[in-house]
Amino acid sequence: GEAEKDDKNDDGLPIITMEELAEHDNEDSCWKAIDGKVYDVTDYIPEHPTPPSVMYEWCGKESTEAWDTKGYGRPHSKAAEAMLEDMLLGRLEEES
């Protein structure tokens, strides 16, 4: 029905609003938006090869630039990109 159409995008992924993203800004639930998609990275934080603070800084936020640069101008590896796919939750709402 109409409601379903509003909730989903062409690719069938749930649409996640900026407000919803912003609620997941902590160690119990850490979501990040990267290139228009939203990922739940909570369980990966202890495995990430940096102090957790590097990851926590971006919880609940649009994190594309942090992802693309790792904070010092180098992109994450293809292996890291592949891991991210398993954490996919949905698509970030388009800005209006």
Ligand code: HEM
């Ligand atoms: C968005 C904020 C993030 C920042 C600022 C960040 C930063 C970093 C830094 C500084 C390193 C270590 C140095 C290096 O390998 O170049 C690293 C490595 C790594 N990160 Fe992140 N990271 C972020 C998010 C993530 C997420 C969400 C994942 C989940 C898949 C991830 C996966 C990895 C992996 C697998 C490595 C090992 C090196 C590689 O494969 O590129 N990171 N990251």
